[in-house]
Amino acid sequence: MSNLVSKCGIDCGNCPWGPYPRKGMTPEEFEQFRNNARRIVGYMPIKTACVTCQIPDGQIPKTLKLPSKKCLIRQCVDKTGISNCAYCSRFPCDTLKETAGLWNRQSIEKNLGISISEEDYYSFVEPFEGLNRLEAIHASLKQEDIFEPVKLPKSETRIVDFPENIPLKENLVGFKVVHKLLKDLAHSSLGLSDTDTFAQHHKLENHKAHVLKFLWIFGNYGKLDSERTSLVVDAETYQDNRGTEKTLSIWSFVKDVVFKALAEIGVRCERVTLKGVKIEDLTTGTGYLRKHGWVMRMSFEEKVGGSDALKALQTYSKKLYKKHGSRAFNSFRKADMKVLSAGQEHL
Secondary structure, three states: OOOOEOOOOOEOOOOOOOOOOOOOOOHHHHHHHHHHHHHHHOOOOOOOOOOOOOOOHHHOOOOOOOOOOOOHHHHHHHHHOOOOHHHEOOOOOHHHHHHHOOOOHHHHHHHHOOOOOHHHHHHHHHHHOHHHHHHHHHHHOOHHHOEOOOEOOOOOOOOOOOOOOOOOOOOHHHHHHHHHHHHHHHHOOOOOOOOOEHHHHHHHHHHHHHHHHHHHHHHHHOEEOOOOOOEEEEHHHHHHOOOOOHHHHEHHHHHHHHHHHHHOOOEEEEEEEOOOOOHHHOEOOOOEEOOOOEEEEEEEOHHHOHHHHHHHHHHHHHHHHHHHHHHHHHHHHOOOOHHHHOOOOOO
8 A cells, every 4th residue: 555645645555546445346345435435525536546646747648537637726736846735935825724624523514413433434534634634744744845746827817898889779777787796807816815826827717717607507598487587597508618627517616716706796696406316416426517407597787787787788789799709708808899889780
């Protein structure tokens, strides 16, 4: 068994996704092991074991899903030239806390509503308590062992000014609200700190892109409900139009990042389970949203324009797509509303 510690503090020797715990198991025993993991942490270990994130990119077989070459923590640690996050002067950053601190006995038992056995704890939870593991390493280091992380300059998204003298006959306020909302998102830190570090910088840019894509999906494909106060997108439409953004299919990300970021600016979102469907059937064993059994609903609080802003988002998005097609989202990210100046048609 390996005593290797991952870059974010996972005990690779006991990780259910790694090669060691599954050694000697029959196919039936391993399938039961996977189901037990899903019961405890909500996810099923992949059938092809992770070879640990300490393996250089060039040595990772192309067929393996783990470790991920796109992992921000992995990239940040490698660029800084350290073995794990404990050696960083910014330890622990938000990216690490959300990763290494996500699964622990307290959070898992709170989510389950019951206590877990010692066997289940040491099999499926303790290996992921990376923050504790890294804190112990960090405390043992001398000052000369700690390094400054690689830093990146702040990204500047160029927001196009709201067009003057546009020939709108109605809902001008709603369009201005949508413009301000997109501008606020572009300049927001989304509650993240240390955004000059590689991991946090890219995490912020990724989160912004996903939040904007989520708004784009509702603007283009959402349908107003009977009261015209919410936009509703069904599961199939949502999944078919998120493009290559696989992260937008991870329910925990949508709930904990996208919903939260939008709530901060007065946009309320929820997933609604359809009648006769069990909540546990809405996601796969690895936490991805299924293509059926739910709808998502979005509404704007009155302080940010209410139904007028909601309809403005829908009109603006559709007009952009009609004019620019696959390139429309680039204009949406810049809040470029010059498309509203084209023609005198009813908006």
